[in-house]
Structure formats: C-alpha cells, structure tokens
Amino acid sequence: MAEYMAEGKHPEVLFWVGCAGSFDDRAKKITKAFAKLLNKANVEFAVLGAEESCTGDPAKRAGNEFLFQMQAVTNIEVLNAYEVKKIVTACPHCFNTIKNEYPELGGNYEVMHHTQFLKTLLDEGRLSIEGGKFKGKRITFHDPCYLGRANDIYEAPRDLIRKLDAELVEMKNCKRNGLCCGAGGAQMFKDAEKGDKEVNIERTEQALDVKPEIIAAGCPFCNTMMTDGIKAKEKESDVDVMDIAELIANAQDL
Amino acid sequence: MNYLPNILFAIILIAGIGYFSKNVKKLIRNIKLGKDVDVSDNKSERWKNMAMIALGQSKMVRRPISGLLHVVVYVGFIIINIEVLEIIIDGIFGTHRIGLKVLSKSVYGFLIGTFEVLAVLVFISVIIFWARRNILKLARFWKSEMTSWPKNDGNFILYFEMVLMTLFLVMNAIDLDFQSINSGNVISQYIAPWFSGLQESTLHVIERGAWWLHIVGILIFLNYLYFSKHLHILLAFPNTYFGNLKPKGQLNNLEAVTNEVKMMMDPNVDPFAAPAEGVEEEVPAKFGASDVQDLNWVQLLNAYTCTECGRCTSECPANQTGKKLSPRKIMMDTRDRLEEVGKNIDENKGEFKDDGKQLLDDYITKEELWACTSCNACVEACPVSIDPLSIILEMRRYLVMEQSAAPTELNNMMTNIENNGAPWPYNQMDRLNWKDE
Numbered sequence: 214m215a216e217y218m219a220e221g222k223h224p225e226v227l228f229w230v231g232c233a234g235s236f237d238d239r240a241k242k243i244t245k246a247f248a249k250l251l252n253k254a255n256v257e258f259a260v261l262g263a264e265e266s267c268t269g270d271p272a273k274r275a276g277n278e279f280l281f282q283m284q285a286v287t288n289i290e291v292l293n294a295y296e297v298k299k300i301v302t303a304c305p306h307c308f309n310t311i312k313n314e315y316p317e318l319g320g321n322y323e324v325m326h327h328t329q330f331l332k333t334l335l336d337e338g339r340l341s342i343e344g345g346k347f348k349g350k351r352i353t354f355h356d357p358c359y360l361g362r363a364n365d366i367y368e369a370p371r372d373l374i375r376k377l378d379a380e381l382v383e384m385k386n387c388k389r390n391g392l393c394c395g396a397g398g399a400q401m402f403k404d405a406e407k408g409d410k411e412v413n414i415e416r417t418e419q420a421l422d423v424k425p426e427i428i429a430a431g432c433p434f435c436n437t438m439m440t441d442g443i444k445a446k447e448k449e450s451d452v453d454v455m456d457i458a459e460l461i462a463n464a465q466d467l
Numbered sequence: 468m469n470y471l472p473n474i475l476f477a478i479i480l481i482a483g484i485g486y487f488s489k490n491v492k493k494l495i496r497n498i499k500l501g502k503d504v505d506v507s508d509n510k511s512e513r514w515k516n517m518a519m520i521a522l523g524q525s526k527m528v529r530r531p532i533s534g535l536l537h538v539v540v541y542v543g544f545i546i547i548n549i550e551v552l553e554i555i556i557d558g559i560f561g562t563h564r565i566g567l568k569v570l571s572k573s574v575y576g577f578l579i580g581t582f583e584v585l586a587v588l589v590f591i592s593v594i595i596f597w598a599r600r601n602i603l604k605l606a607r608f609w610k611s612e613m614t615s616w617p618k619n620d621g622n623f624i625l626y627f628e629m630v631l632m633t634l635f636l637v638m639n640a641i642d643l644d645f646q647s648i649n650s651g652n653v654i655s656q657y658i659a660p661w662f663s664g665l666q667e668s669t670l671h672v673i674e675r676g677a678w679w680l681h682i683v684g685i686l687i688f689l690n691y692l693y694f695s696k697h698l699h700i701l702l703a704f705p706n707t708y709f710g711n712l713k714p715k716g717q718l719n720n721l722e723a724v725t726n727e728v729k730m731m732m733d734p735n736v737d738p739f740a741a742p743a744e745g746v747e748e749e750v751p752a753k754f755g756a757s758d759v760q761d762l763n764w765v766q767l768l769n770a771y772t773c774t775e776c777g778r779c780t781s782e783c784p785a786n787q788t789g790k791k792l793s794p795r796k797i798m799m800d801t802r803d804r805l806e807e808v809g810k811n812i813d814e815n816k817g818e819f820k821d822d823g824k825q826l827l828d829d830y831i832t833k834e835e836l837w838a839c840t841s842c843n844a845c846v847e848a849c850p851v852s853i854d855p856l857s858i859i860l861e862m863r864r865y866l867v868m869e870q871s872a873a874p875t876e877l878n879n880m881m882t883n884i885e886n887n888g889a890p891w892p893y894n895q896m897d898r899l900n901w902k903d904e
Contacts, residue, residue, distance in 0.1 A: 230898070232889040241901040248902075262899040266888030274841050275877050276755065276863030278721045280884060282728040313717035318725065358842040363716025389847050393784040398841030402890055403876035406838040409789030416784075 217259050218295055224259040226330070227297045229311065231304035232267050233433035239440065240433035246462035247303050247327050253467060254340040258301075264291050268310040275399040282318065285310075289320035303327040303458060305359035305432045306397075312364070326360055328370040328431050328457050335376065346464045347377040353384055353425040354457075355416065355439060356391035357432035365389075370431050370457050377464055382423045392416050394438035401434050417442025421452070428454045476558035476682075483686030490693040494771065497809040501764030506709045513708045516852070521707040526850040530778070533599070536592040540628070543589035544700070547582050547635065554682050564645065576650025583636065583654040590632045597625045607777030610786075612796040617775055620695050627691070631684050638677035641670045699774035703851040706772040709765045710852030715843045718860055723752035755864025758825040759805045762861060769853040770802035779845035779855060785838040792838035794845035794855035800830035801858060827862055836862050837874055 217224050228251065233240040251258050269284030292300075300322045302308050312324035325333075334340040352374050360366050367388045374381050386392040395405065395412025405411060417439060420428050428443070430436040433456075440454045455463075519525045524541065528534035553566045562568070566575045600608045600621060608621070639645055640658035652659070662670060692698050730736045756762050779794035780786050786793050804826045812819050839859045846854050866872045873881070880890045888895045
C-alpha cells in the first residue's frame, strides 16, 4: 500500500489478508490462491503488509473491548491515512468487524468478502471459470457463521461453486441454520469446555453424511476446524477441505 | 330484580384486572431497572418486524409442526376472546347473550360457530402440544433447566387451555335458548345430547356454572401470566418491536471504552488534569454485567418475554455437544434473578438492599459463558427476537475487564494481539512472508 501511496496512485481494492491468512500455513495457501485470482483478473490491489494488525475480533468476542478498540482505532488510522475506500478479505471475521464494527469508531469502507468480490469479477467478465477439473464433483459448502447468519450472505459462495459445474449438496444444517465449526467467539484459541463431543466433529459428521468429495469453506478458521474434523474421522484420503478461492484457482491451474 | 350476580361479577372483574395491573406495574418497574438504551430509530422497520414476527408468526412456522399448531392456538385464542366481550357485557348488565339482540341471528351464529370450530382446533392442538412434552418427550423440553417449576408451568398452561375450551363448548351446548335458535351451534349441538337426560333446572345451573367458570378462569389465567413463562402472549409484541435491527454479527460498541481509548490515543490529553470546576468527578463506569441492573432494559424485556420453548438451546452448537451452556437458561436465569431483585425492592420499601448474590456465579457460571462460539444460532432460532448472545457478551466483558478472569489461553491470545498484532506469537514484520513462499 505504501508503494502505491508513494507513486500517488490508488489501488482498486485493499486486500485485507488477516492474521490467519498471514501466518497460518494452511490459510496462507488461501491467501496465495486469492492473490493469483486477483492478478489473473488484472485487479490492481494492495496489501498493508507489516502495517496490518489484528482487527480485534477475537478480543471483542472474548469480552476485551479495550483491546478491541485499541486495535480498531490503530487500524482505522492506517486505513484512513491511505485513504482506503474498498476492502476485500478472505476472512469472515475480519469482514464482519471492519464492515460492521469499525464505522462507529470512524472507519467507513466498502467491505466485501472474497466470495462476493470473485462473484463480481465473474459477473463483470473480468474472470472466467473453467469448471473442467471439478465437473460433477460433489461439493458441500459449510456456511461460516460470520458470513452467513451474521451478515446474511449465503448465495455468493454457492453461486461460485455452481459455476464450477460441480454438484452442490447441502448439509442437514445449512444457510441460516448452519452449524458453527466451533471456532468463533474466540473458541479457536482455547480448549472447549467439558462436553461429550467437539463441535467440529459434529459438523464434520454432518458434512460426511452427504458424502461430499470436497468440503468448501469460506473462512480460514472453519477450514482448520473442518480439516481437523476430517483427520479425526480418518477421511483425509477421500475428502478435501478447500476454500472457494482455492477451488477457482485450481480449476484454472493457477 | 336481583342485582347480586351483576355486583358479584363486577367485583370479580375489577379484582381480576386490578391485581393484574398491579403486577404489570411491577413488571415495568423491574424492566426499567436495566440501563437505558436508545431504540427510537427506524420506527417503520420496527413496526414491520412486529407485524411480521409477532402478529404474523413468521419465525414460528420455520418449524412447521409446532409452528402451525401454535398458529391455531394463537388465532383461536385471539378470536375466541371476542366472546369474552359478550360475557363481560352480559355479566355487568345481567343480559343473556347480548350479541343475539344486537346482531342478526345469522351473523351471531356465524361468529359463535367460528368460535366453536376454533375451540375444538385449539383443544386438539393443545393435546398434541401436551403429548409432545410428556409422551414424545422432545429433547428440548427435557433439558436440565426444564425441571420443577418450568416443567409444571408448561403443562399447567396446557391444562388451563383445555379446561377453558371445554367450558366454552359446554356453556353453549346446554344453553337451551342458544340450541333452540340452531345457528352457530356447529359443534355444541353434538355435545348437547350428552346432557339430554337432565332436568331443565339442572341444565340451567350447569350452564351458569360453565359461564361463571369460563370468565373466572380467564381472569385467573390473566393473573397467572405474570408468574409464568406465558407472558410472551403480551410481551412478544414490544419485544419484536425493540428487537435488534443491525446485522447479527455486529456486537455493540462500548462508549465508555471509546472515551478512554480516545484519551489514550490523544497526545494532548493531560491524564492528571483536575476535572473542570463545577463538573462533578465522574464515577468510573462499570464494564460489562455481573448482575441484572448492568444489562439494558431491552435485555431484561427479553428475559420476561422468553417462553422457554428451547429452540435456541436445540440449535446451540455448545449445547448440542454436551456443554453446560443453554441460551434458554441464560434468559431464564436473567428473569429469575430480576424477579428476585424486584422482590428485594418490594420488601425494602423501594430500595434494593445488597443480598450478597448476583447473576454471575449465583445463576450463570463462567463455564457456561466461555462455551459460547458467538455463532448467533440462538438469536436466529428465537421466534420472538430474543438475543441471548448479547447477555453472554456483557458478562464476558465483566469477567475480562473488571475481573481479569479470562481463561489462561485467551489471556495468551490477547497478550499476543497486544504485543504483535496477531492472536498468535508471530512477528508483525513477517506478515507479508506469504508473498515469497
């Protein structure tokens, strides 16, 4: 972003990578896949790099409003200094926080989830999907809570899967009734309370019930939870867990 | 003329409505113990929500079986209550079926006929509801919070409705005058023969008995509401009106914190500055909620509105996997504690005396609070726009910001965010490494 600024230019969109997308080995692959798609579609995009910091989502959900607002205000200062107008992110938690919780603290941007952004690129004809590789494959989509219920976005990711000529199958709990993967509300960073099952196992079982070849996700945390679930069920040779961006990038052999 | 029944009726009516009004005042006072919150925005959208969700039952029917049965009972309840109007007028003025004198025979017959059909439908629905609770034993009615009073309360209401519907039909069946006009007795004409062996005077006594029990029953039911989960029949309307309009993922911003954060970020603020003269030193705001008074009044209204149907709990991922958290219990605990605080105020001449108890720990445990994934399934499931998640969040805020009592792993996560801008211990300077890997 600093380089664009130095040249006096404004990129079309800022790609908010997020902590998982920056540091988690699995999520970094999603980041790269999405960046490749942006390049393919000739989107001029920037990232904040070392100037990006946690949005504060897990802190806020854990109850630490102080830490959340410190993070938010710092991030907003950076974003406003670069005169950012439009943000795209592959993480529904960053998406929700920047879109819904930053405005009250002075951060007003047009925020899109990467599945929405990819959908727009397709609709505008800037990107095309060759479905070949995934044609006829059974794919089920796991709704991330912070994309689905939290922001009522259910169709963008599904439209993209349909574009792959894949067979989209729905789990018992989907869309507004989607079952959480177990990571939200800062649960990602702690062990679960005592119970008789892990949430991600329950959700993985729901997914396996519809016998998919691929479980599609739209959130790096859901991705981790579902991948762990598949491993626990020893199904990793039969079922892949992939982000929508990866599906599209793979279909194009990017 | 004997005015005794009229006077007796008026006294019962005034007593019944009077006691109810007294409790409604108490209810409003208790709700107002909550903090103020501005819900004066978007009036048209709020009215629309009330019309769709409460009046139109749009979220009830998402579960078709219980939803449709509920619509029958709800419509029946409202429409049959038109009959109460006639009962009240008859009771006060000593008339008998005043409707017949005001309306034509066919119109009156149509009305009463409709009521009779609805009464039967309500009766059947209530039997099915009862069976779902007690014979099929649906899981959500048998969770740990549904023992003793909550369990009995649910059944009492069903028995009440069965009795009221029976009384209404019997009252019509043995009213010889009504049967003789043979209009509107669509159901009661089949019940009438059951009593055919009895003398006219006996029939009259039974008819009067059913009439009196019906109206007294309704008044008892009205007064039972306050002590029961059944308050939702009234509170569902304001509750859906005041329900959250923002995206579910948007958790509220704490103003008090914003002020402090701004002070911290502003290099020109003198942290040791004495408060300006004339300005009283502010008491530092308490962050989050440890008791009901720390919640806002909409959250307290939520608690009174909850009818313990358990749709929230049955959708909760934590509850489904055996954790202690139950969103319904969060609402029931909030209401029970609020009632306790209200009683305390009544006993202490309008002033709350510290009773050494609070909502946190005495009602809701930390284990429940930390099991929430903030997934909003409970909020989505609630047919009357209750938001258990907002209460869980407020209590987490208290635990973290007032007591520093977060689980160790979460403290580590938060320390990482503070130190290196990510929930994991990675260097912020490495954020762009993915580019070259």
